[in-house]
Amino acid sequence: MKLFVTPNSPYARKVRVVLIEKRIECELVEVDLSSPDSPLTLHNPLGKVPTLLLDxxxxxxxxxxxxxxxxxxxxxxxxxxxxxxxxxRRWEALADGLCDAAVALVMEGRREEGKRDEQLVLRQRAKVGRGLRVLSEDLGGNGWCVGNSFSLADIAVCCALAYLGARMPDVDWREMYPNLAGLHARMLERPSFLSTTPPGYS
Ligand SMILES: N[C@@H](CCC(=O)N[C@@H](CS)C(=O)NCC(=O)O)C(=O)O
Known part of the structure; x- marks a missing residue:
């Protein structure tokens, strides 16, 4: 198997953590999403990472x-x-949706000032704000997201939190939601999460 990835993709990191947790061997293939010759589109018409190529x-x-x-x-x-x-799955959908909103904001931020869609920025930022609040409320005082045992939900949420921390540093979720900070700190104790930390992330 081969997994097409980029180093910073939170969705690809989620899959990489799952591979390590489940001790599944898989070759990682880094791709350049902007390259017209990327091998990725041969396997995924959408040209997105992660894509898993089976044997x-x-x-x-x-x-x-x-x-x-x-x-x-x-x-x-x-x-x-x-x-x-x-x-x-619902936790994963919320975590992935937070990443979708953050990715949209990063893209919009790359546009020249004055050409940005301010309504879009407000809408996406509101999603991030509401999403974080709901994550924190639903986690409450539990150690893990679902049934107080480690699951894919924790992996997805922590990949999203780390991505937000790196891409939207003004949204200080550690300060706002200590229970999410605690969850992320617990995840960092797992070699799967620690070893997939992209450069420059905290
Ligand atoms: N819903 C997809 C989202 C994947 C996604 O948007 N990946 C981004 C990288 S973080 C990507 O490949 N973007 C390239 C593009 O949209 O052309 C998933 O969960 O795998």
Missing amino acids: DGSALYDSPVITEYLDKKTPVMHLIPAARRIEV
Whole structure:
């Protein structure tokens, strides 16, 4: 198997953490998303990372599909418990949605000043604000997101938090939501999360 990634993609990091937790061997292939000759589009018409290329030549995307496939592949470290699958998926959707909003803001931020869509910026920032609040409320005093045991939900949420910390440093979620800071600190104790930390992230 080969996983197409970029070093900073939070969605690709989620899959890389899952691979390590489940002890699944997989070659990582770094791609340049802006290159017209990227091998990625041969396997994923959307040209997005992560994309998982299977040994039979077929490809899987997007990240929730890949995490489901990997979790079913081996019973080692079950990350999506059947009884709580919908809950785990809802956390993952919220975490991925936060990343979508942050990615949109990064893109808009690259436009020349004066040409930015201020309404879009406000809408995306509001998603981030509401999303963080709901993550914190739902986590409450629990150690982990779902059923107080480690799952894909924790991986997805912490990849999103780390990405927000790097891309939107003015949104100080550690200060605003100490329980999310605690969750992220607990995740950093796991070699899977620590070893996938992109350069420059805290
Ligand atoms: N919903 C997708 C989102 C993937 C995504 O947007 N990845 C970004 C990198 S962080 C990407 O490949 N962007 C390139 C593009 O949109 O052309 C997933 O969960 O895998």
